[in-house]
Amino acid sequence: MQESYDVAIVGGGVMGCAIAYQLTKAGKKVVVVERNTMGSEASRAAAGILGAQAEIDEEGPLRAFALESRALFPAFVEELKTYTGIDVQLNQKGVIKPARSQEEAVKLKHKVMEYRDWDAEVRWLDRDQLHDLEPLASENLVGGMYLPNDGQLHAAYFAEALAVVCRNVGVHMKSYCQVYRFLLDRNAVKGVITSAGTILAEQVIVTSGAFTKHLLPDVQVYPVKGECISVCADRPLLTHTLFVDEGCYLVPKAGNRIVIGATKVAHDFSKQVTAGGILFLLEKAKSLLPTIEQTTFEDSWSGLRPQSGDGLPYMGEHPDYRGIYVASGHYRNGILLSPATGKYMADLVLGKKVPAYIHDSFRLDRKSVDMEGIK
Amino acid sequence: MQESYDVAIVGGGVMGCAIAYQLTKAGKKVVVVERNTMGSEASRAAAGILGAQAEIDEEGPLRAFALESRALFPAFVEELKTYTGIDVQLNQKGVIKPARSQEEAVKLKHKVMEYRDWDAEVRWLDRDQLHDLEPLASENLVGGMYLPNDGQLHAAYFAEALAVVCRNVGVHMKSYCQVYRFLLDRNAVKGVITSAGTILAEQVIVTSGAFTKHLLPDVQVYPVKGECISVCADRPLLTHTLFVDEGCYLVPKAGNRIVIGATKVAHDFSKQVTAGGILFLLEKAKSLLPTIEQTTFEDSWSGLRPQSGDGLPYMGEHPDYRGIYVASGHYRNGILLSPATGKYMADLVLGKKVPAYIHDSFRLDRKSVDMEGIK
Amino acid sequence: MQESYDVAIVGGGVMGCAIAYQLTKAGKKVVVVERNTMGSEASRAAAGILGAQAEIDEEGPLRAFALESRALFPAFVEELKTYTGIDVQLNQKGVIKPARSQEEAVKLKHKVMEYRDWDAEVRWLDRDQLHDLEPLASENLVGGMYLPNDGQLHAAYFAEALAVVCRNVGVHMKSYCQVYRFLLDRNAVKGVITSAGTILAEQVIVTSGAFTKHLLPDVQVYPVKGECISVCADRPLLTHTLFVDEGCYLVPKAGNRIVIGATKVAHDFSKQVTAGGILFLLEKAKSLLPTIEQTTFEDSWSGLRPQSGDGLPYMGEHPDYRGIYVASGHYRNGILLSPATGKYMADLVLGKKVPAYIHDSFRLDRKSVDMEGIK
Amino acid sequence: MQESYDVAIVGGGVMGCAIAYQLTKAGKKVVVVERNTMGSEASRAAAGILGAQAEIDEEGPLRAFALESRALFPAFVEELKTYTGIDVQLNQKGVIKPARSQEEAVKLKHKVMEYRDWDAEVRWLDRDQLHDLEPLASENLVGGMYLPNDGQLHAAYFAEALAVVCRNVGVHMKSYCQVYRFLLDRNAVKGVITSAGTILAEQVIVTSGAFTKHLLPDVQVYPVKGECISVCADRPLLTHTLFVDEGCYLVPKAGNRIVIGATKVAHDFSKQVTAGGILFLLEKAKSLLPTIEQTTFEDSWSGLRPQSGDGLPYMGEHPDYRGIYVASGHYRNGILLSPATGKYMADLVLGKKVPAYIHDSFRLDRKSVDMEGIK
Incomplete structure (x- = not known):
């Protein structure tokens, strides 16, 4: 049968x-x-x-x-x-794409203008505004694009x-x-x-x-491995997701956790998290949020994103x-x-x-x- | 300083x-x-x-x-x-204390009457009503006391x-x-x-x-160790907490999980979960909910309750x-x-x-x- | 290339x-x-x-x-x-197949005679000899076949x-x-x-x-899932492997551990360990070695044996x-x-x-x- | 009683x-x-x-x-x-203290002479000899002191x-x-x-x-927390322990594993492994053995050493x-x-x-x- x-x-x-x-x-x-x-x-x-x-x-x-x-x-x-009793921790506080140089700032400001054509809530944060929103963000960040309608979940x-x-x-x-x-x-x-x-x-x-x-x-679909880590802080370090284009984001989760992602390893089906991947993520994360060094390391993992x-x-x-x-x-x-x-x-x-x-x-x-x- | x-x-x-x-x-x-x-x-x-x-x-x-x-x-x-983003899975669906014999039923019915003096929602479930509420509960259960205002969380x-x-x-x-x-x-x-x-x-x-x-x-406070296990089912097996006095309860959690507790080991400060403790819990759980045998075993742990x-x-x-x-x-x-x-x-x-x-x-x-x- | x-x-x-x-x-x-x-x-x-x-x-x-x-x-x-530095814990102390009834004893004694044709070290253990070798084995075991040349490893x-x-x-x-x-x-x-x-x-x-x-x-190869558990004792409970035909064996490992195996679930590719599987193993193990109840539960796992x-x-x-x-x-x-x-x-x-x-x-x-x- | x-x-x-x-x-x-x-x-x-x-x-x-x-x-x-069946992986292949500069080399050579007074097997390794013994060690290492009688275990x-x-x-x-x-x-x-x-x-x-x-x-005993990590390679990367004074050592274990230790955090009773600690260890390890980046990250832990x-x-x-x-x-x-x-x-x-x-x-x-x- x-x-x-x-x-x-x-x-x-x-x-x-x-x-x-x-x-x-x-x-x-x-x-x-x-x-x-x-x-x-x-x-x-x-x-x-x-x-x-x-x-x-x-x-x-x-x-x-x-x-x-x-x-x-x-x-x-x-x-x-x-239906399930499971809370997926939807967070709708928005994403900030920080600028680490005036050059990046210029590009991001252009993007802000572009977005504002159809999303009036998008705005540019100057250095002070950025640090008002995220007081622990690195002093090296000169500003950022604030996308209040992007979000994240667990x-x-x-x-x-x-x-x-x-x-x-x-x-x-x-x-x-x-x-x-x-x-x-x-x-x-x-x-x-x-x-x-x-x-x-x-x-x-x-x-x-x-x-x-x-x-x-x-x-035509191939894997792009992404390695991630998570850390836990003894107080809230971050409210908004910080997102940098070439592959580092800090995503604040419930309980003062932060997920740090992610590497990009194309055509790799392995799920192993490499020492080099963790080193890359920690260095990037520290450059955005120096106090990350004091957090407790919790976990590391990887996933294979399907790229076309x-x-x-x-x-x-x-x-x-x-x-x-x-x-x-x-x-x-x-x-x-x-x-x-x-x-x-x-x-x-x-x-x-x-x-x-x-x-x-x-x-x-x-x-x-x-x-x-x-x- | x-x-x-x-x-x-x-x-x-x-x-x-x-x-x-x-x-x-x-x-x-x-x-x-x-x-x-x-x-x-x-x-x-x-x-x-x-x-x-x-x-x-x-x-x-x-x-x-x-x-x-x-x-x-x-x-x-x-x-x-x-304040924290953490959902603690408060479940307010109530607790059922099932009767496994007519003798237990008599006692529980007395308790129902006692409770109804001040909580009109408490009620006796006969065998059919019990199995209407919990269709997978053991056929050996002859009824139960339903306490809709008790609850549970994670x-x-x-x-x-x-x-x-x-x-x-x-x-x-x-x-x-x-x-x-x-x-x-x-x-x-x-x-x-x-x-x-x-x-x-x-x-x-x-x-x-x-x-x-x-x-x-x-x-005068001493430990009473309680060993627990959790299992995960591939569909909802239980809606209400089942609670039997001499130390077995089945507590349904989000995601079709069930926590099964708990042994009572007085004056034991150890946190070790014993093979005998797990055997006890599984036997008791099976007698209340036979289909528990088909669930996936997930975890075991223990805690030291402070008794006076x-x-x-x-x-x-x-x-x-x-x-x-x-x-x-x-x-x-x-x-x-x-x-x-x-x-x-x-x-x-x-x-x-x-x-x-x-x-x-x-x-x-x-x-x-x-x-x-x-x- | x-x-x-x-x-x-x-x-x-x-x-x-x-x-x-x-x-x-x-x-x-x-x-x-x-x-x-x-x-x-x-x-x-x-x-x-x-x-x-x-x-x-x-x-x-x-x-x-x-x-x-x-x-x-x-x-x-x-x-x-x-070549690797890894010690695989080869144990050459032998396997005992215990008899739980006179009927089983008769069968095993026949097997002993058969084996002794070509392996003079195989011998029958009467009740006392069995308990001399394994003092903590159940009193219900009436004897056993001792196979000193079988062994085990990690x-x-x-x-x-x-x-x-x-x-x-x-x-x-x-x-x-x-x-x-x-x-x-x-x-x-x-x-x-x-x-x-x-x-x-x-x-x-x-x-x-x-x-x-x-x-x-x-x-023609199909899976027969075997679920196993391991426990750890606070002293040596067992020296030889105890092996019962219909699917329970106790295998003593380094550090006073015992591996208890294994269920047989044919045509099941899942790797999930069921509550029922653990219950089965603990009941069987207790019937061979009652003191297993006091051991610490350590782990559970399963594997898919390839049967032809x-x-x-x-x-x-x-x-x-x-x-x-x-x-x-x-x-x-x-x-x-x-x-x-x-x-x-x-x-x-x-x-x-x-x-x-x-x-x-x-x-x-x-x-x-x-x-x-x-x- | x-x-x-x-x-x-x-x-x-x-x-x-x-x-x-x-x-x-x-x-x-x-x-x-x-x-x-x-x-x-x-x-x-x-x-x-x-x-x-x-x-x-x-x-x-x-x-x-x-x-x-x-x-x-x-x-x-x-x-x-x-007595226990446990192999503790005693490794008696020796420890190398590498020099990362001519200045360090001078100091270590003095130490070699000092040791050779009573341990003739101690010897200086020039750059080539070091890389003969450890071909994957960093090119930046200019030599090292070889201590063949030191060892390590698990x-x-x-x-x-x-x-x-x-x-x-x-x-x-x-x-x-x-x-x-x-x-x-x-x-x-x-x-x-x-x-x-x-x-x-x-x-x-x-x-x-x-x-x-x-x-x-x-x-007068106080804790000095040491954070460690372990990685696993797909081939032997290291034969001898590499030991640098200010707190990084790479210790090769069975199965192509390497333990990387250890930070020193005085007066800290916490057992938490910090993101900063892991970053420190990975940076140091990479400077000694660049290929460490390609290994699989396995675990992190810490211990409280008792200092007087x-x-x-x-x-x-x-x-x-x-x-x-x-x-x-x-x-x-x-x-x-x-x-x-x-x-x-x-x-x-x-x-x-x-x-x-x-x-x-x-x-x-x-x-x-x-x-x-x-x-």
Whole structure:
């Protein structure tokens, strides 16, 4: 007797769970198949920044989609709390991108003006204003861009809450189940062959993040390992997230904790945290917040962010196989983009009308994408 | 240069922190001295039941005080969330004391009638009603007493939140600091001698729980070790806390977790969790909720509850030393009693008028207490 | 630039490493490809019993091979110590199979006589002799079979030592590398396609244990999950391994530790340790060694033993693909069989003459095996 | 019924256990009283360097005692292995003190000449010789002093083995037992008052390390916290211990691990590892062994070394109380000095003749010591 579902989702991270949740609420019979435990990969490793403005510098479909997703969080985390009891520590105090030189300040001021066209709350902080907001920030910071509408949450709790909410609304959650390959009838998917046997499904959505190429070698997604650490202070050191472009952010969490992320190691599937990674993070963090030296070191970990060839996520049906969908390649913005991805992918699979800008920008066979695959 | 405070509190568990918080809000300069890290002993090991009715069978001052304290939780946990970002998972769905035999049912029904005199929401559940509320409970349970106004929370998060809120309102928090003895001027306290030197204080409050006798050999408090385990299910198994008198309770937590407590090992200062303790808990838990066998084992730990000679806590000034106060001996009800203890002890130390029933029932030189100490 | 090797080994457990070590010593250029970290699956989860007589009841090729492998340990662990600094705690004090009833005693006495035909050191222990050897064993044990030439070691240390010795003699060790599929030229292997790209190799050996079917769906290997716990005593409780057939053994380790294994959950790829599994192990252990109740609970874990359709391991070349070899399906005897498997598989791959009894009994297309695969 | 012993030892670290072991072998009835678990403080946190020459620069009684103790290790670790099964990874490959400048080289060469007067194996390594021995050492190292007779071991295993050997030879080991004060009859000790009640003993030896002042406020011992980290490499990076005077050493362990120690934070009883401490260690380690950046970060921890006022340990009877002995203040050399301390203190307590140089140099009321205590 083979199990049969409307939709099988491969990958139990925030993407897979967010989609499964929406589809189940829409009445579908859904299974999530995860080779490890739910939310155990990139999802739980994220620093949790909801940086629609901090992370996505350029205007375009990705930022539009990110802003849409960011707006979903307040209601979504309430919903998760209600169904799971888990508080994901949504923090809406904003992100500051500090300038460490006049040169950086100039660039950031331009960005402030650009943002203010459509977000009047964005503003430039001069040195004093910055230190008024963050009195312990380094004296070397000459100012900063304040993005009050970006936020952050506790990514591991969010990933757990998404998995639990799925269980609790009736999604079939199969942990420790490896998908070997698709079950195909000509070019139409009929299910997946897994370590637990064949699972029949009319539609299959691959949300395997950095591991997407395992099943779909022609989808250009590769891992960019990010190492993170967390420290705990004996008083509040930081109120807002501090975010520097070339890869260091300080994210204040409940209980006077700070998450410091993250390195970028492309094409590395290992999850090992290197001594060099920690050294890099501590040096950067000290340059932004010198008092970090006195905090207690708590933990270190890493995650494999799924990066795509052109920097945009893949969301859509596979051009060669009917019924195979992909939602992957969200890189550093997986947490941020998960609520909107859940809604969009559910609508797509359900055959609802979807916004053209999303469909066209993120579909798998978009122009910029060479489906022949990369390295 | 010696540090000087209005009040020094010995012990950084929920009692010490709750008192420190109230005194600081009242304008006092307070230090909490803890030999390990804050909240690292009994406070964080508790199952977190707020069982004013489930735990305290007999009418009397302890129950009155417990009911008062229980009522403080909703506002208090909001306050903690605001100041610390930590959600302590307050669950107000109530406690069920199940009957495993007609004999137990008779006794519990008497208790229901007793409670209904003053709490109309308490009610008897017959077998079907019990299984309506908890469909997975053992078929062997013949009914139960439902206490909808008892509750529970996540004790480790609560202990952490209390320590963090103290730091964040300005309490001086000294971790890893052992108090060797009191600094006395005749029979009046002047401070404490610690591993970090002398700390001057006009008043000293000892909240050392099971370790109270270290400083105050004549205060009859001894440890009763409680071993606990936690498991995680792949769906919600339990909504209400199940509580059986001779030492087994199942407490449902966020994320489909269940905490199973607790053994009672008197006069044992060890923190080791024994194989026999786990065997006992699993057997008991299985008899209440058979499906517990299929859950994932997560963790085991223990805590040393401070028990007093007559079963009542000590809260008051030491009869022989002016300025030395004690708040200890709260046994299994430390989490429950901490908010009211914080308020009461603060009032006492501040010289405010306090309720006579508390003062007289819990003072150190009450009739029932032999200050000569026990083994 | 593709990497090119003489031999690629898929799987970094004790089998893969033991083979890689022998091949490298024979001058081959070898790579071990492991999807997680080396030795992180069944190898490190084993209780480490070297039970050629305790585990393998029946005469035949498996026992012959096991006895041969057991004899290799003393020299092999010395070699590992020299090259890695790791002591694997080889214990050669023997295994006792206790009888809990006269019926069991009769069976075991027959087995003693059978063994004594070729191992004069095997002997029956009557009740008193058993309790002389193990004074704390349960009074309910009426005697036992003493197998002084069986032994045990610390499996996690052994697995680590094997991985380290491979690194240190020059094997290329690729962690966090998933093999997607074989690179084939008609029916001859040319390498493997992995998450880290294509790896060329003239021969490929699959030692993926319970995960063998991922690459070779027609090789009948399925997981049998075994849950284990460890406890620590405050004095030596046990000198010899106690081994009961239906799935409980107590294995004394250095530092007064005891490993208690193991449940048997067939066709379960999950690594979760269940509450029911721990309950089973503690009940069984208590029935053999009542004082186990007073020990400190230390840890719990599980491993997926690779079982084959007919209970014999697969060791040989794949009948359909030239250059693809398999060494898998060693079930509960992986640690025991690893040294001999290392030597045998290396000889096979090197084209040396190998013993006919091994070749014929364990080859993949042996009579008893239906290559059509099982569920 | 009070327990009665010949000797009670306060503190279950390597000192307490080494002494208890010797006294028990000499026929005494001994109890070790430890407030936490055995070996859980400085003993297990050490990097394990046996640096009689590397650590103790100056001629004198401490070095003489250290050389004597170092010579005891080979036989002692064999004995531990036999009784406990625990291999403590004794490594006798020597220590190198590298020179990072010509100035340092000059000083170290003087030291080499000094040592060669009595240890012909000590020698200077020029740049090439250093890199022949340690090919991955930094190019910036211009040479080094090679001390082939210093060594190292795995301190946590050593501390555990000492506790286990004590249990196994019949020492009474009381964990989780806090000593409140001495039981005195005038100025003669009769036992100790503990959290587990009164323990009678004719002699009491205090081996409480950094916590010695708790019981003996006039003995000048204070904590110097040392933070350490460990990393793991994928091949052997280092063969000899690299030791730089101002507080960084790299100690190669089994399995291609390296322990990097240690900061020095005086008068700090906290066990927290700070972000600043890790940053310091990683920077130093990178300057000695650049490839350390590529290793996997494994763990961080700290220990409180007991430092004395004049830098020499205290070993002897208390001048004011008959029967109270102290063995404390061994600072960074506790592991190294433990075997000789065990023998010496046992002899002293047993009333045997002891070497005058030890007795006079380390007695509590030596000239250089101000028994009035320090801060």
